[in-house]
Amino acid sequence: MLLRVDAASTVPLYQQIHDQIILGLAGGGLRPGETLPAVRQLADELNVNMLTVAKGYNLLKAEGYLVSDRRQGTRVAADFQADAVFQQELATQLRLLIAAAKIRGIAAPELQQMITAQYQAFGGKQHA
Incomplete structure (x- = not known):
């Protein structure tokens, strides 16, 4: 998964992460069940604070796009519904x-x- 953030953008970094993951899902770059990088790993790759990545991930979890557990880490949810x-x-x-x-x-x-x-x-x- 290749994400990029623009520190000069007026869009908050966590929102950029959120939006890029949704675009990746819609475009087929991410698939249901696919494991995402750990918060620490993605924060290091993007050169951002871990809390920024965690906030983006948590928003995606709340919206039903991601699931996570201690054994398998964070991954794309298997099913999306327009509830x-x-x-x-x-x-x-x-x-x-x-x-x-x-x-x-x-x-x-x-x-x-x-x-x-x-x-x-x-x-x-x-x-x-």
């Missing part, structure tokens, strides 16, 4: 992004095209 909590959070985030797009003059067809292109970039099939 009611996830769907509500998705709707909230989409509402904000759509509002920002509307304010900036992006028309609905253009926005839909952007969403479809991003979805397909992760190997998603378009449904009729």
